[in-house]
Amino acid sequence: MLRNDLRTLWTEPRPPDAPARVWRDWTLLAVSLGGVVLEATLRENVVWRPVAVVFAVWLCLLSLWRRTRPLAMVTLAFGSVILLQLASLVAASREPVGLDTGAVVLVLVYALPRWGSGREIVLGGAVILTAFALCAVTGQIAATEQVGGFVFLxxxxxxGAAVRFRVTGRERQLEQVRSREREQLARELHDTVAHHVSAIVIRAQAGRVLAGADPSAAVEALEGVEEEGARTLEEMRAMVTALRDRGAGAELAPLAGVADLERLVCNPGGRLRVDLGLAGELDTLPPAVDAAVxxxxxxxxxxxxxxxxDATEVAVRVTAERHTVRVSVRDNGHRTGRGRAGYGLAGLRERAALLGGKLQAGPGAEQGWHVEAELPRGRTESGAHPRPRR
Structure with a gap:
């Protein structure tokens, strides 16, 4: 068990999309360099002042690459600590060499488990422990102070490890939501295509019966249509059955769409009144878009x-344009700044993206929470029959 855990840690990759530098990095650099200048100017008992100042500035500069090169920065920083400690030991210095602003090295300790790979965390941790052990052995420090220093380090x-665990956990949950949304979309597409393929098979069978003693070519063509349609339906069922949870049936079900919105918003027990507005040609939407709306x-x-x-109303607007369908849902409550959208909206973003559209959600400019989506209408034939209102 322990060996497997260590192997998992060793092979853990870096978190994706680590930012190179943000405004906080430059703020940290400016503050830390300012602290170096003030301490070097105002503090009197600085051992090896030029060396201490150069060393502190060196540590401040290393913080700029802590996300993209966490192991290298930790090695350079704590390797310098080891060299400085050895030089101090050779020179028999009674006081530690360095400035208090060198504590900026702690941001490198944070960045190592936050942005490093498993291998980098292990190697960098070894360098940090080596530097601490050397300082503890060569310095005349009480055991209690050594324990406190170790905890502080x-x-x-x-x-950093806790932040990484929390962010990674949320990303995994979001990925699970996206996967479930893809599965749901696949089921809906399967049900729609299977319905039409079933109709093709039935028509092909009818055509073969009616052909009777008619030209053999027509009969062969109808047989080919029937065979190909049956094979497509069988393969489609097998594919989606593998996507669904075990035990879930593969029976076809009508997809909920725009025609079902009136029944959806009729909720007498709800605390909010829902104002539904539909505009444009919404009867001939492709089934996937209809279900997404x-x-x-x-x-x-x-x-x-x-x-x-404190909301009293939710305004729902669905507008069909020539090439797109726009969906807007807004409530009139107070702006809460609810922060990140939930997993449900993350799934809807995934669905909209799969269909070639986009979805945005967040606090409104003046009040409430707004959800705005734009989906491509898709190609519809001029002779397409509108979907029956259920």
């Missing part, structure tokens, strides 16, 4: 019912 690393409205209205503060 270890704490940023624990915080319903899901967006459903999730957004549900979120408003649960989280809108």
């Amino acid at each position: 270890l704490l940023p690393g624990l915080i 319903y899901r967006i409205v459903q999730e957004s209205v549900t979120n408003a019912m649960r989280h809108a503060v």
Whole structure:
């Protein structure tokens, strides 16, 4: 068990999309360099002042690459600490060499487990422990102070590991939501295509019966249509059965769409009134887009019912244009700044992206929470029959 855990840690990759530098890095650099200047100017008992100043500036500069090169920065920083400690030992210096502002090295300790790979964390941790052990052995420091110093050095690393665990956990949950949304979309596409393929098979069978003693070519063509349609339906069922949870049936079900929105918003027990507005040609939407519109409205209205503060109404607008369908859901509650959108909206973003559209959600400029989506209408034939209203 322990060996497997160590192997997992050793092979753990770096977190993706580590930012090279942000404004906080330059602020940290400016503050730390300012601290070096002040301490070097005002402090009197500085051992090896020029060396201490250069060493502190060196540590401040290394913090700029702590995310993209965490192991290299830790090695350079604590390797310098080891060399400086050895030089101090050879020179028999009674006082430690360095400035208090050298504590900026703690940001490197934080960055190592936060942004490093498993291998970098192990190697960098070994360098840090080596430097600490050397300082503890060569310095005349009481055991209690050594324990306190070790905890002080270890704490940023624990915080970095905790932040990484929390962020990684959320990313995994988001990925699970995206996967479930892809599966749901695949089921809906399967049900729609399977319905049409079933119709093709039935028509092909009818055509073969009617052909009778007619030209053999027509009969062969109808047989080919029937065979190909049956094979497509069988393969489609097998593919989606593998995507679904075990035990879930593969029976075909009608997809909820725009035609079901009126029934969705009729909720006498809800605490909010839902104002539904439909505009444009919404009867000939592709089934996937039709189902996506319903899901967006459903999730957004549900979120408003649960989280809108002091809201009395939710305005739902679905507008079909020539090439796109726009969905807008807004409540009139207070701006809560709810921060990150939930996993439900993350799934809807994934669905919209799969269909070639986009979805945005956040606090409104003046009040409430707004969800805006734009989906491509898709190609519809001029002779397409509108979907029946359920």
